[in-house]
Amino acid sequence: MSEPRLPTGANPSQHRIWLLIALACVVPAALDTLQTWMQARLAGEPVRWQNLVFQGAEWLFLGALTPIAYLLGQRYPLGRGRWKRALPVHLAGAFALCLGWASLGLLLGVVLQRYPAQGPLPQAYLSWILTSVPWSVFMYFTVLGCVHAFRYFLEARERELQASRLTAQLAEARLGALRMQLNPHFLFNSLNALLVLVRDGNQRDAARVLELLGDVLRQLLRSNQPNEVPLSEELAFIEQYLAIEQVRFSDRLDVRWRIDEAAREALVPGFVLQPLVENAIKHGVAKRADAGKIEIAARASGNRLELSVRDDGVGFSSPAQAEGGVGLSNTKERLRTMYGAQASLALNSPAGGGAEVVLTLPLRVGPA
Structure with missing residues (x-):
């Protein structure tokens, strides 16, 4: 039995989850920027604006790429009986997230003339991809878990609404049946009284x-x-x-x-x-x-x-x-x-x- 997918146009709140997750990366971006600034101040070193921009932008890049996990999570849910087909897709999605994050990070490093754009560019690119793999995979499957949790929450709420509607319909049907039993009973007694009056003239x-x-x-x-x-x-x-x-x-x-x-x-x-x-x-x-x-x-x-x-x-x-x-x-x-x-x-x-x-x-x- 196939599991239902999260509707793609039913409710605007369903499409805000990726935006909320993406915006959540603003917090670590601000904290990482603050940490870089404080470390430089405590070490008595000059605060380089390139370092601050790079540390904050890296997290923002990650947040901008999280919709990959959201969209693939909608299209290929990891439900029972479907995970064998969906798992390779999500592994590819995690790699795509890693590749995109590393590429944006390297491009920013080239613009700012700082790490990771040091040494030969191909070698720096491969090194930065390997550095990005753990966080990329972790963030991808974290977002994927949030998508599935949200989807199952909506499905559970919909099942509760359907159950309450069915309960109300059943109660309505029972009440209607009981009322229809009373009405003929009352009508029979009234007609019987009317018959007595007619017989008596x-x-x-x-x-x-x-x-x-x-x-x-x-x-x-x-x-x-x-x-x-x-x-x-x-x-x-x-x-x-x-x-x-x-x-x-x-x-x-x-x-x-x-x-x-x-x-x-x-x-x-x-x-x-x-x-x-x-x-x-x-x-x-x-x-x-x-x-x-x-x-x-x-x-x-x-x-x-x-x-x-x-x-x-x-x-x-x-x-x-x-x-x-x-x-x-x-x-x-x-x-x-x-x-x-x-x-x-x-x-x-x-x-x-x-x-x-x-x-x-x-x-x-x-x-x-």
Whole structure:
């Protein structure tokens, strides 16, 4: 499997690495020049400007030649399965760096009339090449290592970004699937209530349910539904849903609200309360001959948001039976997918009877 190469035009920062390495040679150039000046001063000798220029320029020449290692490092990476073909190229590149450095150094020596341009020129040239070999090879493979380290850093960062995108897409798909399970479940129950009204010949209430159901379905079937909505929007949807149930149960359904005003702008999962309210109606109202009470509460405390739905019905026969339903099991799964361990769903049995479902979420406020 071939390894990806560093892109040549994707990001300007990728092409600045050779410039940074080249500029790094300015530091040893300045230090070497300062060292030559101080040695001459300490020895009581006159400071020759030719020596200062030569010592500083040598390092600058080396910096100017480092792009050879960068360009060859891009074109021939020393990756697994490729090093046998790339190694001879890089050895040739190191020799080219050495040859260029020695040539520029000798040319500067000729201009300044100083070492290494002493004695016969061919002999001085060969001697200076041999002198330049260790530093040339060291600098070439140092730059090559920096190029590869930078390339692998970019690849690792890209893999992390891809993994995070895939994780987000997977979570989005799971949330969509869970939401699509809830919508038909809600629609089936609403249509069942509508069928009862039609069979009883209650055309006025049936028409009212159809009107309310149309409003609810328009909200459910929006293509751009966000995963989180302000609590005020969620409560408005619950009011529409309860209006349908009020037609069905008439004066047998008593709904009470305890909503903390500070919690209304908090973000909550869309349609998170509907299955809880539906369960409360099913267990707290539908099984009673007299009126049943449902209490919907929201409270913000510190960095937590607490939502609860409570009924005064017969309650759940067991927590296992309650969690086995579509509504609660999907709600728990949605919370786990969206918030992980930061959210929880708890089933309580109040002292006065009935059942209570409590959701605890991280408190986040959306844009105004």
